[in-house]
Amino acid sequence: QVQLVQSGAEVKKPGASVKVSCKVSGKSLTELSMHWVRQAPGKGLEWMGGFDPEDGETIYAQKFQGRVTMTEDTSTDTAHMELSSLRSEDTAVYYCVGGWYFDLWGRGTLVTVSS
Amino acid sequence: SYELTQPSSVSVSPGQTARITCSGDLLAKKNGRWFQQKPGQAPVLVIYRDTKRPSGIPERFSGSSSGTTVTLTISGAQVEDEADYYCYSAADNNRIFGGGTKLTVL
Numbered sequence: 001q002v003q004l005v006q007s008g009a010e011v012k013k014p015g016a017s018v019k020v021s022c023k024v025s026g027k028s029l030t031e032l033s034m035h036w037v038r039q040a041p042g043k044g045l046e047w048m049g050g051f052d053p054e055d056g057e058t059i060y061a062q063k064f065q066g067r068v069t070m071t072e073d074t075s076t077d078t079a080h081m082e083l084s085s086l087r088s089e090d091t092a093v094y095y096c097v098g099g100w101y102f103d104l105w106g107r108g109t110l111v112t113v114s115s
Numbered sequence: 116s117y118e119l120t121q122p123s124s125v126s127v128s129p130g131q132t133a134r135i136t137c138s139g140d141l142l143a144k145k146n147g148r149w150f151q152q153k154p155g156q157a158p159v160l161v162i163y164r165d166t167k168r169p170s171g172i173p174e175r176f177s178g179s180s181s182g183t184t185v186t187l188t189i190s191g192a193q194v195e196d197e198a199d200y201y202c203y204s205a206a207d208n209n210r211i212f213g214g215g216t217k218l219t220v221l
Binding site: 035037044045046047050052059061062095101102103105106107108 | 116148150152157158159160163164169199201203208209210211212213214215
């Protein structure tokens with residue numbers, strides 16, 4: 001059974017950075033084309049970016065370009081998402097999502113940005 | 116930029132058919148997916164490629180597509196189907212979610 005296990009909740013101050021990890025078990029990370037989706041409290045789902053296997057590159061939503069970096073450590077089958085210059089509006093649950101059809105989701109990591 | 120538009124809420128009684136629509140220009144040329152999200156849980160894929168149902172999803176869930184609209188149909192909705200539903204599609208280097216529809220089965 002394939003599982004995506006995310007790192008624990010984070011509390012950050014405005015202007016700081018946060019790095020969320022997502023470890024894959026039951027499959028190789030390279031088979032999953034990992035993406036990241038976030039959800040602010042009481043709001044909808046927002047795609048942030050992910051690996052496009054057709055181009056072989058990581059693509060980012062325009063909204064986050066310059067502020068987000070998504071990396072993969074294939075030696076540990078762990079994906080990472082780092083978001084910098086945090087502001088209060090970045091308070092959200094961050095999900096890693098894998099599979100060609102987004103059929104695999106982590107449980108989410110709550111990131112709270114507060115002074 | 117592309118947008119996907121869903122009704123904010125849909126309400127049905129148990130056993131009735133619930134239909135949730137999702138409209139957007141990109142759906143004329145790209146497939147749609149549907150995700151179900153219950154409170155405090157991660158989303159679950161219920162329909163992909165407009166009409167395909169993943170294994171483990173009940174047969175009462177079905178999808179259809181016409182022009183610039185995709186529709187999620189829940190035939191004989193059950194109380195446990197009460198959730199938020201999000202449509203999704205991909206275009207160029209963008210991946211887009213609809214705003215979500217709260218389905219009430221009461």
